[in-house]
Amino acid sequence: MIRKKICMLGSYAVGKTSLVQRFVEDVFSDRYETTIGVRILKKQLQVEGADVTLMLWDLHGDDEFQRVRPSYLRGASGYLLVADGTRADTLEKVAELHDFAGSHLGDVPFLLLINKRDLEGEWEVDGEMEERLKRLGWSIHHTSARSGDGVEAAFSELAHRMVRG
Amino acid sequence: MPDAEKGAAGEEPAPDAKPELEQLRELLVGHEQRELRELRERFDRAEVTAEDVQRVLPDAVLLRSRSDDQLSEALTPTIEGAIEGSVRRNPQALADAIFPVIGPAIRKSIREAMSSLLESINRTVEHSLSPTGIRWRLEAARTGRPFAEIVLKHSLVYRIEQVFLIHAETALLLEHVVAPTVATTDPEMVSSMLGAIQDFVSDSFSAGERDIQTVEFGELTLQVASGPHALVACVVRGISPPTLREEMQQTVEDIHASRSKDLRVFGGDVAPFVMTRPSLQGLLVEQRAEKEKKKNRVGPAVLMVAVPVVVLGLAIWAFNSYHASRRWSGALDALLEEPGVVVIEADLDDGVHRIRGLRDAAARDPLELLQQHGIAAETVDARWEPYHALEPSLVVRRARTALAPPDSVQMELRGETLVVWGRADHAWIERAEAEARFVVGVTALDLSTLIDEDAEAARSRAGNLSNRSISFAPGSARLDYSYSRTELSRFCDSIDELVDTALFAGLRVRVVVHGGKAANEDDPRLAAARAEAVREWFEERYFGATPAHDLVVSGSEAVSWDRNGVLLGIELVDRDGAIVPPR
Numbered sequence: 001m002i003r004k005k006i007c008m009l010g011s012y013a014v015g016k017t018s019l020v021q022r023f024v025e026d027v028f029s030d031r032y033e034t035t036i037g038v039r040i041l042k043k044q045l046q047v048e049g050a051d052v053t054l055m056l057w058d059l060h061g062d063d064e065f066q067r068v069r070p071s072y073l074r075g076a077s078g079y080l081l082v083a084d085g086t087r088a089d090t091l092e093k094v095a096e097l098h099d100f101a102g103s104h105l106g107d108v109p110f111l112l113l114i115n116k117r118d119l120e121g122e123w124e125v126d127g128e129m130e131e132r133l134k135r136l137g138w139s140i141h142h143t144s145a146r147s148g149d150g151v152e153a154a155f156s157e158l159a160h161r162m163v164r165g
Numbered sequence: 166m167p168d169a170e171k172g173a174a175g176e177e178p179a180p181d182a183k184p185e186l187e188q189l190r191e192l193l194v195g196h197e198q199r200e201l202r203e204l205r206e207r208f209d210r211a212e213v214t215a216e217d218v219q220r221v222l223p224d225a226v227l228l229r230s231r232s233d234d235q236l237s238e239a240l241t242p243t244i245e246g247a248i249e250g251s252v253r254r255n256p257q258a259l260a261d262a263i264f265p266v267i268g269p270a271i272r273k274s275i276r277e278a279m280s281s282l283l284e285s286i287n288r289t290v291e292h293s294l295s296p297t298g299i300r301w302r303l304e305a306a307r308t309g310r311p312f313a314e315i316v317l318k319h320s321l322v323y324r325i326e327q328v329f330l331i332h333a334e335t336a337l338l339l340e341h342v343v344a345p346t347v348a349t350t351d352p353e354m355v356s357s358m359l360g361a362i363q364d365f366v367s368d369s370f371s372a373g374e375r376d377i378q379t380v381e382f383g384e385l386t387l388q389v390a391s392g393p394h395a396l397v398a399c400v401v402r403g404i405s406p407p408t409l410r411e412e413m414q415q416t417v418e419d420i421h422a423s424r425s426k427d428l429r430v431f432g433g434d435v436a437p438f439v440m441t442r443p444s445l446q447g448l449l450v451e452q453r454a455e456k457e458k459k460k461n462r463v464g465p466a467v468l469m470v471a472v473p474v475v476v477l478g479l480a481i482w483a484f485n486s487y488h489a490s491r492r493w494s495g496a497l498d499a500l501l502e503e504p505g506v507v508v509i510e511a512d513l514d515d516g517v518h519r520i521r522g523l524r525d526a527a528a529r530d531p532l533e534l535l536q537q538h539g540i541a542a543e544t545v546d547a548r549w550e551p552y553h554a555l556e557p558s559l560v561v562r563r564a565r566t567a568l569a570p571p572d573s574v575q576m577e578l579r580g581e582t583l584v585v586w587g588r589a590d591h592a593w594i595e596r597a598e599a600e601a602r603f604v605v606g607v608t609a610l611d612l613s614t615l616i617d618e619d620a621e622a623a624r625s626r627a628g629n630l631s632n633r634s635i636s637f638a639p640g641s642a643r644l645d646y647s648y649s650r651t652e653l654s655r656f657c658d659s660i661d662e663l664v665d666t667a668l669f670a671g672l673r674v675r676v677v678v679h680g681g682k683a684a685n686e687d688d689p690r691l692a693a694a695r696a697e698a699v700r701e702w703f704e705e706r707y708f709g710a711t712p713a714h715d716l717v718v719s720g721s722e723a724v725s726w727d728r729n730g731v732l733l734g735i736e737l738v739d740r741d742g743a744i745v746p747p748r
Contacts, residue, residue: 005335036365042357076335
């Protein structure tokens, strides 16, 4: 049995919560997010023959009113950066959060999820931006919390990368 | 020898000098040469001998065990294989070896299982049918909570329901144990949430480290003991025992000691921490209120002895108290009925009989009365104020005390009159008449039926002396007749005795002389003359030495007595002048 801690990072209303709700079966309680700035969820899956339990820390959206608490990142084995494809500024915010997480967690696996794939016609995020990030070694997934597209695959890849170490 | 040295020497040494040099070399460096040869041989020999290893093996094992677990891990397969081989070859050897511990372990396990089962059955029976059980079932129905939870709520002092072993940095659950029948929420979520809360508190209050130690929520308390890499959290229902924190801290330290490497390099694999379950389960303890009560119960044997003794003691005490109370009550009733005693306040306090009241001096001694009713004098604290009672018996008793009558006198109070009868001398009667009015409760004295013994004696003597006659010669009024004088003298002696007697009775004696003449005597003055002659004789003979008031002689009148002489009459006169007739 392997247990891993994952943090979800992203701007306000990029769909972090919707994504994890697509991914997980258990939602501990919605009220904690507004209380202490984090909501914790659990997902069990098989990775390379091993039972893996992911403890997902859905951190409050980082904005001008509330900052991500660095202590919540402590001990995370990986993190998911979430941006809203229809809001280009959320991608810039993701870059800040990546630096922030990297400074506290070091070199741990992470993925960028550009959400709202179902609204792809309205996206502000263009391919050039993605390419630039890919050149930096980022792994990018397009996801739709509404339809569930790409969600399972994204979490699964992160889990595999974490387990491989 | 090198050529340069040879050149320096200049010539070959003489052949006969070689043995001497060898001898000299042997003397100077022979010992060192031998040691060098031994060292060279050891370096030249590649393999290490068993002799070499046995010297260093114990210290090497000790040092390596202290530094890390690699030696244990390396030896584990070998030891396991050796044990398996030993068991396959000869199971008896291992059975013999573990025999001293396996028996007690099995017995202990069975005993604890049976004890747990019996306790469970006892609790079920006690709480199912008893009034308490019914009340708790009603409470469960009213609150919608399980019956078992209600039973626990009322009967538990505390129970540690869950123990979490949590990785400090990641807040991931390493191990979790739970008490039987306890329903749990997802422990992995709880573990992470606890970590989040600790982070939140730490950030919010700049505590610097995760140091939440206690969280209280309703009937539950969460106790946390932290170590560098892991923390132990216990969910306690009820009142946490004071020793719990110390035990938790000891468990944390033990786990850090036994799983130090796993904790240091933790990467998410929780399998090694299964080994910590026994330590964590050791914290799953509970204490029930019923057990406390049972501990305080005394043994049946003690009860069998103590209860009869206590009951007997209580019975004796009750019997004594009842009789003491009855004695006291009876004594008080007697006191209340006793004339001349008025009880104002009475109390029996811790064996002391306290009485306050009034007492007539003529009344009976209350202490004597109390003693007659079984009250010991030393237990009586009495205070009596004097007073005069008006009960007739007390008045009579007071009169008797004051007047001191002779035994022949009887007394009775009729109204406020003291009636006295019987016999008494005249002196006592006079004293009684004088003093009776001073007796409280007596306003009058009735002596009408009391016989004055002195007066009676005087009357009797007077009766004996009355009507004595003195004869005269016919026709003569002269007392020259010797017989007459002798008679008179004898009469006078009797009078003396009468006067003495009458004196005691307060009476005066009066002698009345009646003159007479015979029918054949013609002189009519003869009777008076004869009476006068006797009176004069008395005057001359007798009254000269006797106070006149004690003896009165009257007469000298002629009476119709047809004898030639006089008749002497005796009269007794009291102080009021009234004549007391003689008997």
